[in-house]
Amino acid sequence: MDLHPIESKVIKGLKTLGGKGSASEVAEAGGIEKIQEERFGYSLSEKGFVKLNKNVSDSLKLTKLGEKYLKKGLPERQILDALKTGLKSSKELAEELNIDENAISACIGIFKKNAWADVRKGDKGLVFEITDLGEKLLGRGEFGSLANLDSFGPEQANELKKRGIVENDDTTTYLLELLKEPKTSRGRAIENITPEILKNKSWKGRKIRGYDINAQTQPYFGGTLHPHTLATEKIRRTFLELGFEEMGGNYVESTFWNFDALFQPQDHPSRDLADTFYLKNPEKSRLPEKKYVDAVKRAHEEGTQGSTGWQYDWKRSLAEKPVLRTHTTAVSARWLTKIKPPAKVFCIGRVFRNETVDYKHLPEFTQIDGIVIDENASFRDLLGYLKEFFTRLGFDKIRFRPAYFPYTEMSTEIEVYLKDKKEWIELGGSGLFRPEVTEPLGINVPVLAWGLSIERPLMMSLGLKDIRSFFYKNDLKWLREVPSV
Numbered sequence: 001m002d003l004h005p006i007e008s009k010v011i012k013g014l015k016t017l018g019g020k021g022s023a024s025e026v027a028e029a030g031g032i033e034k035i036q037e038e039r040f041g042y043s044l045s046e047k048g049f050v051k052l053n054k055n056v057s058d059s060l061k062l063t064k065l066g067e068k069y070l071k072k073g074l075p076e077r078q079i080l081d082a083l084k085t086g087l088k089s090s091k092e093l094a095e096e097l098n099i100d101e102n103a104i105s106a107c108i109g110i111f112k113k114n115a116w117a118d119v120r121k122g123d124k125g126l127v128f129e130i131t132d133l134g135e136k137l138l139g140r141g142e143f144g145s146l147a148n149l150d151s152f153g154p155e156q157a158n159e160l161k162k163r164g165i166v167e168n169d170d171t172t173t174y175l176l177e178l179l180k181e182p183k184t185s186r187g188r189a190i191e192n193i194t195p196e197i198l199k200n201k202s203w204k205g206r207k208i209r210g211y212d213i214n215a216q217t218q219p220y221f222g223g224t225l226h227p228h229t230l231a232t233e234k235i236r237r238t239f240l241e242l243g244f245e246e247m248g249g250n251y252v253e254s255t256f257w258n259f260d261a262l263f264q265p266q267d268h269p270s271r272d273l274a275d276t277f278y279l280k281n282p283e284k285s286r287l288p289e290k291k292y293v294d295a296v297k298r299a300h301e302e303g304t305q306g307s308t309g310w311q312y313d314w315k316r317s318l319a320e321k322p323v324l325r326t327h328t329t330a331v332s333a334r335w336l337t338k339i340k341p342p343a344k345v346f347c348i349g350r351v352f353r354n355e356t357v358d359y360k361h362l363p364e365f366t367q368i369d370g371i372v373i374d375e376n377a378s379f380r381d382l383l384g385y386l387k388e389f390f391t392r393l394g395f396d397k398i399r400f401r402p403a404y405f406p407y408t409e410m411s412t413e414i415e416v417y418l419k420d421k422k423e424w425i426e427l428g429g430s431g432l433f434r435p436e437v438t439e440p441l442g443i444n445v446p447v448l449a450w451g452l453s454i455e456r457p458l459m460m461s462l463g464l465k466d467i468r469s470f471f472y473k474n475d476l477k478w479l480r481e482v483p484s485v
């Protein structure tokens with residue numbers, strides 16, 4: 001068996017130490033300069049020559065405060081010593097020992113519990129008097145000493161930990177033990193080829209150390225796309241495969257496109273500050289051509305054909321307020337004025353809602369909206385599109401539940417079944433845009449629409465408990481190991 005030069009040094013070091021030693025001792029004895037403790041001797045243990053033991057020490061060490069007390073002794077010890085000459089008030093003790101009165105009060109519990117001193121209320125505050133037990137304790141010299149932490153029993157040690165005087169000293173040491181000595185062809189084999197060896201041809205007739213092609217190497221991590229990016233890409237591809245075109249939009253949208261065009265009345269609760277981020281700057285958003293604005297106003301005030309609308313005074317000024325879009329359905333609405341049927345379009349992007357950040361909620365997340373504008377489109381087609389769309393995304397069980405959205409009728413919620421979680425989860429909403437949405441925007445054919453948010457289903461499939469891991473945490477270890485879904 002050929003050993004790597006460093007392995008030979010480890011063996012040499014171990015032999016010098018009589019077969020056993022810590023990583024740093026072995027390294028020193030073997031003449032190895034730089035070591036990585038937790039990997040030291042690993043290859044030799046893999047080959048069965050060395051036994052490795054990891055040893056986490058359970059001993060204690062002094063904290064900064066502990067070191068301060070080391071010189072003068074623990075306050076309770078100092079106080080007991082001072083009390084040998086008679087009873088003293090807490091003020092007198094503080095002066096004599098030059099410690100503050102709080103540190104003295106902190107010892108009252110200890111004195112009471114162990115009956116080392118009596119504490120009473122006197123005229124000048126608290127008065128301390130040493131008990132017989134306290135005297136005996138000092139006399140026997142049994143009081144634990146900070147200079148020798150092993151002198152404290154477990155209970156006292158715990159007490160000291162709580163008071164911040166000692167802490168666990170959890171340094172890890174790696175111990176090596178020589179199990180058997182490898183037979184080497186030392187002296188004969190060339191371990192490292194150097195220019196000299198090549199020049200003077202001294203390699204001729206000699207053995208050269210072979211490579212161990214089964215040796216462990218450092219794992220290699222190439223760059224990969226973030227799982228969130230991979231998921232959005234997959235959805236984009238799925239839409240493109242189904243013949244959809246991508247539409248673009250902006251994060252800052254007018255209230256008009258985010259709410260009004262979608263037939264949400266101006267006093268609708270989801271427009272509330274508590275849910276929506278309004279912008280101060282720009283002060284106003286530009287609205288589309290007058291004919292669309294007037295038609296949307298009419299839809300709200302008196303309705304379209306066969307509808308009475310919401311019956312209130314619609315205000316342009318409210319529709320002009322800029323918002324961070326709360327859903328990508330705003331983009332779908334905007335595009336209704338830009339495309340001629342038949343058309344299939346989709347949008348993927350960030351949306352924003354005024355949520356308090358916790359493990360389930362972020363004020364920003366990703367939505368996907370798709371619309372199909374087609375004179376022959378029906379509710380059954382919508383269900384068919386959804387089924388096809390989600391099947392292609394890898395969900396084989398899909399179900400629909402009746403739902404309500406201000407802009408669709410009929411409306412459904414889409415649920416998919418997660419096989420490994422054995423659970424149905426809600427993925428998004430869908431429906432046929434109401435005539436109150438389509439007619440004012442000049443569309444007189446059915447429009448199928450659906451929208452979904454991707455973070456929650458993605459979290460479930462990746463086994464993530466906390467939504468913040470996506471955008472804010474970027475845990476490299478997780479990112480390297482996460483499988484793509």
Ligand SMILES: N[C@@H](Cc1ccccc1)C(=O)O
Pocket residue numbers: 326327328329369405408428429430431449450451452
């Ligand atoms: N915009 C809805 C989803 C939806 C889109 C299109 C039609 C119906 C519903 C949401 O944010 O949840």
